[in-house]
Structures are given as structure tokens and as C-alpha cells.
Amino acid sequence: MKLSSSYLQGVLTEIKSFQLFQGYSLEQLEKHCLGAEVLVCKHRERLYEFGEVAHRFGIVLSGAFKLSRSTPAGEDAIMHFSPPGDVVAAFIMAQPQPRYPVSVIAMGPSRFLSIPRQTYLDTWKKDIELISRIQNLLSTRMNQFYSQKAMQKAPLSARIAEFLLNFSDKSTADEFDIRIPLTRKEIADALGVTVESVIRIMSDWSKNSFIQTTEQFITVLRPDKLLEFMQIE
Amino acid sequence: MKLSSSYLQGVLTEIKSFQLFQGYSLEQLEKHCLGAEVLVCKHRERLYEFGEVAHRFGIVLSGAFKLSRSTPAGEDAIMHFSPPGDVVAAFIMAQPQPRYPVSVIAMGPSRFLSIPRQTYLDTWKKDIELISRIQNLLSTRMNQFYSQKAMQKAPLSARIAEFLLNFSDKSTADEFDIRIPLTRKEIADALGVTVESVIRIMSDWSKNSFIQTTEQFITVLRPDKLLEFMQIE
DNA sequence: CGTAGCCTTGAAGGTGATCAATGTTTGTGG
DNA sequence: CCACAAACATTGATCACCTTCAAGGCTACG
Numbered sequence: 001m002k003l004s005s006s007y008l009q010g011v012l013t014e015i016k017s018f019q020l021f022q023g024y025s026l027e028q029l030e031k032h033c034l035g036a037e038v039l040v041c042k043h044r045e046r047l048y049e050f051g052e053v054a055h056r057f058g059i060v061l062s063g064a065f066k067l068s069r070s071t072p073a074g075e076d077a078i079m080h081f082s083p084p085g086d087v088v089a090a091f092i093m094a095q096p097q098p099r100y101p102v103s104v105i106a107m108g109p110s111r112f113l114s115i116p117r118q119t120y121l122d123t124w125k126k127d128i129e130l131i132s133r134i135q136n137l138l139s140t141r142m143n144q145f146y147s148q149k150a151m152q153k154a155p156l157s158a159r160i161a162e163f164l165l166n167f168s169d170k171s172t173a174d175e176f177d178i179r180i181p182l183t184r185k186e187i188a189d190a191l192g193v194t195v196e197s198v199i200r201i202m203s204d205w206s207k208n209s210f211i212q213t214t215e216q217f218i219t220v221l222r223p224d225k226l227l228e229f230m231q232i233e
Numbered sequence: 234m235k236l237s238s239s240y241l242q243g244v245l246t247e248i249k250s251f252q253l254f255q256g257y258s259l260e261q262l263e264k265h266c267l268g269a270e271v272l273v274c275k276h277r278e279r280l281y282e283f284g285e286v287a288h289r290f291g292i293v294l295s296g297a298f299k300l301s302r303s304t305p306a307g308e309d310a311i312m313h314f315s316p317p318g319d320v321v322a323a324f325i326m327a328q329p330q331p332r333y334p335v336s337v338i339a340m341g342p343s344r345f346l347s348i349p350r351q352t353y354l355d356t357w358k359k360d361i362e363l364i365s366r367i368q369n370l371l372s373t374r375m376n377q378f379y380s381q382k383a384m385q386k387a388p389l390s391a392r393i394a395e396f397l398l399n400f401s402d403k404s405t406a407d408e409f410d411i412r413i414p415l416t417r418k419e420i421a422d423a424l425g426v427t428v429e430s431v432i433r434i435m436s437d438w439s440k441n442s443f444i445q446t447t448e449q450f451i452t453v454l455r456p457d458k459l460l461e462f463m464q465i466e
Numbered sequence: 467c468g469t470a471g472c473c474t475t476g477a478a479g480g481t482g483a484t485c486a487a488t489g490t491t492t493g494t495g496g
Numbered sequence: 497c498c499a500c501a502a503a504c505a506t507t508g509a510t511c512a513c514c515t516t517c518a519a520g521g522c523t524a525c526g
Contacts, residue, residue: 043493044503069383072391072464077383091372094365101376131364132327138371139324143334145378150302150310152425153515156482158305183504192385197482199506231305277471386483389514416472430514432474 011038011113015059018085020133031123032130035116041106048089054098056114057089063110064180067102068189078190080141081107081167081180088112090134093120108181108216148191154230157201159191161226164211168220176223181216244271244346248292251318253366264356265363268349274339281322287331289347290322296343297413300335301422311423313374314340314400314413321345323367326353341414341449381424387463390434392424394459397444401453409456414449 012029015021021029038061041047048054050069060082067080067088079102082088092098098117106112124130144166151159164187168176188198205211210222220226245262248254254262271294274280281287283302293315300313300321312335315321325331331350339345357363377399384392397420401409421431438444443455453459 069379071383071386073386075386077385079379079382091368091375094368095372101372101379125365126361128359128361128364131361131368132358135324135327135364135368135371138368138375139328139334142324142371142375142378145375146302146312146334149312149425150304152310153304153306153308184506185504192382194483195505196484196507200482203506417474418472427515428473429475429516433514436474 007038008033008036011036011061014061015085015113018059020059020085020087020130020137032119032127033113033115034119034123036119037114039112039114041110041112043106043108045106047104047106047112048100048102050100050103052100054089054092054100055117057087057093057117057120058112058114060084060086060088061111061113064107065110065112066105066107066186068105069102076189077192078186080144081182081190083180087134087137090120090124091138093117094125107186151230156191156193156197157229158231159193160187160198160201161229163187163191164218164220165223165226165230168223176220178218178220182218183216240271241266241269244269244294247294248318248346251292253292253318253320253363253370265352265360266346266348267352267356269352270347272345272347274343274345276339276341278339280337280339280345281333281335283333283336285333287322287325287333288350290320290326290350290353291345291347293317293319293321294344294346297340298343298345299338299340299419301338302335309422310425311419313377314415314423316413320367320370323353323357324371326350327358340419384463389424389426389430390462391464392426393420393431393434394462396420396424397451397453398456398459398463401456409453411451411453415451416449 008030009026012026012033015033016024016026016029036058039047039058041063047065048056062084064084065082065088066078067082068076068078071077082104088104089098089100092101147162147166148159151162154162164178165176167178167180167182184198184202185195187202188195191198202211205226206213208225210220210225212219212221241263242259245259245266248266249257249259249262257265269291272280272291274296280298281289295317297317298315298321299311300315301309301311304310315337321337322331322333325334380395380399381392384395387395397411398409400411400413400415417431417435418428420435421428424431435444438459439446441458443453443458445452445454
């Protein structure tokens, strides 16, 4: 599934628009993509497995991926959702013999630019600006953890509200779209609770038209109402 | 509380022994500590406040600090415990106008080497090896989060077991010492549960001599027993 | 000597888990 | 193209675990 160089050009212009590479030239990007391949993944395809030695890292081109781990009970615990433009496993590339700290699974048809670890060591690691931007991504991710952890003792409704608002696209004014197709099960796995509990709360919100689900995509119609759930109750 | 240069020399040799600075010369360290001061903190003293603009970061010299946030209900949610050698707030220094993502509070009498943000931008940021090591620290911290999140649905006894074993000093063979003075309240705040629940489980373990508490320090006498709680139940 | 923080124990109550059953959608192979 | 399986969504009943509330004791510290 290696890519021809003409195809690579298209990918380069694609990733050029990502936050991470703001201001980078195509030549620079080409160096950073040495040995890269585009992986076209189907829904639920497993890209990396938790515990495997990590020879590659990469960037989400389209679709989305979930980063998760199995619990002792054999269930899934989702750590993070990676939208297009997000880097996956770049943080651990500098370690001597890195192993994937999570499994990476496609959510719906997705594309991923897979880059060999050696390229990280050769070019990424020496690009201070890039490292710095990746560190910012990591620290954003860490902050999401913090916000969720701060709400651990709050009732489930508050935690789901926080979760949904966190994932919302705040660009539009009143309504918030969630650009990743999330199932109730995935929300449950991300919060460490059961599907049934999530459904009970969210179907309540659906009935009251606070949220809406059309074809896997959730829209928050009344963010103000969800905020109420976060604070008081 | 600025330090005289002779005093600084002592601090430099002190931090030279930390993992983070393995192989660094005193001259290099001196550059990285431009404008640094040693802060001597009393128990429960608050070093940084959540949300404040971050002008400084630093390294824990002795004692320990907890990084926490307030929950909407006014309680504490502890995100991380920083032992000597750990860096605090270094990850966010590269951001345009960084704000502390957590409050930093001393646990027992502690000392902290506080360094101005400008020094980070001038010298730390340009030291690729150092940045890389800090990224490893961050990724270790992230991994702790992952492990805890993977156990969210497990019974509380399993989560406390995981927590205690995670903090143990594995250097000694059979017994594990926890080098940070942890109160039951702090364990509760770190796990997002109530003190009472933690006490009920831990006093049970104390009665069975699985653990022992002497002067704020907890020793795991029977790590094998705690492991059992983690897995099956 | 009094207050503040921490530890402990007990009783009662609620939130979310578990179990079970059924419907719906999606994807796959004959 | 249909049949079947697998994943996802939904609802109800019961139950357990952890929380909440209350009260009391202990130690450290100004």
C-alpha cells in the first residue's frame, strides 16, 4: 500500500492545511514524510495494538480514530478520540524501544498517514518548532483528562454534558455539532460507565430536544441546558 | 528569597543527580537555571494557583507537591503527585500566554526550584535532548492516567490497589515503600471517591497486614495480595 | 488550650450496575 | 438481493456499592 510520489504530493498539500504544519513548505513536509504511506482503513479496523513495539506513528488524514485499552474485565476504555490533523503515537517515538500505550481503532472509514519511527528520529526530533507544537497537542490532551477527572464525583448527567460540550464544534453560534460519529457505547466507554446509563440520560435529553442524533452524528441543540446539568445538579 | 551564587552551586549539584539532567555539566545547568530561586515551602503551602498566568515553572527539589483542581462542588481533585526530580508546568511554557492547568500545593515541608519562563524560552526550548526527556516525563504521566482510566469500572478496592502499587518503590524485593506521605483524603481525592470509602477498604487491609501506615508513610507489605484485588474481583 | 485537619465507625439512602428481553441498523456471504 | 449475523439502541426490574450524614477521637500547631 505504498504510495506513488504523485499521490504523495496530494497528501502533502492535504496535511499542509493542518494546524500542526501551519507555515511549513512542501519541501519541509516531504522530508518529514520520508517513508510514509497512506493507510485506508475500514470501520473498526485496528491500526495499532496496545503493547506492540511501535515502529510507526502518524497523522489522521480523514475520518477519526479512537485510542483505547482493554479493561481487566475485557471491556474497552477509550482514552482519546483523534480527529483529522491529530498526531498519534508521536510522543513515544523518542523512547528507546517504544510500545503503543493504547490500541488505535478506526471509527468509520478513515485514512491515516503512517510514518516510520526512523523518520521521527531523523527529522521530526530535530525540528524544535514541530516538537513544541506536538507538546502543545499533548498538553491539550492532558487538559481534557484534567477536566474529566475534576468531574468524577459529579452525577453522570454532568459528566456526559461535559463530555459532549467538550467535543462540540464551537464555531457555530447556538447549536454545537459533534464532528465525530459517536455511538452511545463509545461515550460510555470513554466515561467508564455502562451503555444503559448513558442511554437513559441522553434519551431524556433527546425527548426534551436538548440534543439530536442523525446518522451517528450528535448535535447539541441547547448547550445552555447541558451547562446547567454540569454546574448545579 | 533569591539565592546567593554560592548557594546556587549547591542546588546545581543537587539537581545534577536527577534523571532529567543525567550527563549534564554544571555549566549547562547554570544556563538552564538563569534567574532561578529556591522556594522553601511549608506543609499545604500553595505554590501556583489554577488559572493564573504562568510566569514560572520548576523542579521539585525535596518533599513533594500535589497538582490538583477544585471540583464544581468545592472539593479537590488531585491530578498528579510530584516527587523530587519531577518538573512542574514545563510543558506549558511554550504556549503564548500559558496559565497553570492545576494548583500546586506542598505536601509536608518541601523545596522547589522556581525558574522564570523566559529561561525556558531562551535555553530549555533550544535543548532538544532536554525537551525530549521532558516529553518522556509527560508521556509517563499520561500513562498513569491511562492505567487509572482502564480501571474506572473496577470495584474501588481494585482501584486503590492499583493506585498504591503504582506509587510503590519497586527497588526493594518483597515490601514496597511509598515515598510520598499520603493521607487517606489525598488518595480519595486522587481517585475521585470519598474518604470514608477509602478508609473502609484500607483499614481492612491494615487489619490483614497487607499494608502498614507509620507516620504518614504507607508500606505495602503484601503486594501479591493487592494484585489479587486488582485482577479478579 | 482551642482549632483545624485527619482518621474512624455506623446507619441510611441513592445512583448507577447488572441482568434480561427486544428492536433497529449495518454489513456480509450465499 | 435476500438471509443472517453482529453491532448498536432501548426499556424495565432488581440489586450492590459507594455516598451521604452524623458523631466522636486523635494529633499537630499557633
